[in-house]
Amino acid sequence: MSRLASLYQEMILSHNRSPQNFGDLDPHTHHSHGVNPVCGDDFHLYLFVEDNRVSKVSFKGQGCAISKASASILTETVLGKSIQEIIPIKDAFLKLISDTASTEEKAQLGKLKIFEGVKEFPVRVKCAALIWRALEDAISQQHGQISTE
């Protein structure tokens, strides 16, 4: 597979075209706003956590195909999981795209592994990471805003 084809895999393109869990979530228990000031990617992530599980999740905003697909797949991944289950996945994903993940860490990522191609494109790592940084911020109860710069 060419570097380009490994970056823009069909699943990524399809989530870009038809993002899952896209829109507002009201009420929500957790929220963060992620901004990549250099390229203008700008997403809000909302979680509704009850009994320590994510029972509802959504995101809204705009950005490139990589950042949008990453957000869409994040929402599918965290739905129904506990915060304790989410944290190691988030950590493994951030390592995957910066090419520092171990085999064990990769093993727990499931379909998120399709983002591995991003590591070949250093300037795009931030695009894939943005929503996961927002997740990190939201579950740390900061309820704030994060920036990739």
Next chain:
Amino acid sequence: MSELTLRQEFPIFNAHPEIAYLDSAASTQKPRMVIDRIQGFYESEYATINRGLYELGYHATNNVAKTRDAVRHFIGAKDSKEIIFTSGTTAAINLVANSLSQGLLKPGQEILISQMEHHANIVPLQRACDQYQLRLKICPITSNGELDMDAFKALLGPQTGIVALTHISNVLGCITPIKTICHLAHEQGAYVLIDGAQAVAHVPVNVQEIDCDFYCFSSHKLYGPSGVGVLYGKANLLEAMPVYQSGGDMIETVSFEKTTYADLPNKFEAGTPPIAQIVGLGAAIEFVSQIGFDAIQAHDEAIQSYAYERLSQLKGIQIFGPTSNKSSLHSFVLKDAHPHDIATILDQSKVCIRAGHHCAQPLMSHYEVAAMARASYSVYNTSNDIDQLISALSQVIEVFQ
């Protein structure tokens, strides 16, 4: 065919023959003539300037003085003391925004800019407004992507202290009628600052004919090195303005009781200047002068119209800015493909473009887009580069269809 054949003059294309470099509005590549001049200067002529205690220093000082005069001639200024070397356009605008506002404006006066300015021609003026109790006014642009002259006339008045406008927009490519602007502004007693960063490599500039009060540009967009730029200012204004940065080289005498300042241009050149870069800028001006603006403009027109013809046929493209009276660039978006995805895919085909907000976020907001892709053209581009761009863009459309 009016296309120039200067690609071989740029060593970067020997190192990367496959590259179509279409990001010259951000920074131009450097011709051998400039690279050789800088290398030669460091190898056999370098010393610091304005001391003259030994021959090497005397010659280096002369080289800088010669470049100052070359700049004066290049932009048609009356006197070389009106040419201030800065670190670039941004520094030049900061100098004027601060010193002019502080010295020659009164609280309550207005600074008039436009919707399409680069952040460098917004933020320093915004800060000057905060600092000196001035008010920032924004002139809109037309639906065609040009300065709205009716709105400009309506916004301009005796309350206007500074008009600060881009000569050529780095996003829209439109050419501002700066001579008319200066005439209208002067009727109201306002000073005019022109951001010429995008203009100097593409159109001939004569500041006396334009009658602007200040004009600035960067060397690195004019085939010269980065780290040096020019502020032109009318001598009587520069003389009346208070000093900006202070330190060595800009003084006449210093004592702990009282310091007196040097005359122009040194008054505004605190600290050791970028000496080799100034000399490199001199070589860049020589390079441009040897080609001549008639040939440059014919080349620009040939490349730009060919690019527009090809780009406008692409499925789902929206091109911003006017189609005529426009400089060498096209900013665009494609339906369904984000500009950063476009840039990444183009990079795989060795096509270098810019994608993002182009340091013009208020203009992005005006068009309700987060980002645009931009292809910009220069003397070394050929129609082959445009073909390479179009073929890579077709690939983008294929991926995102």
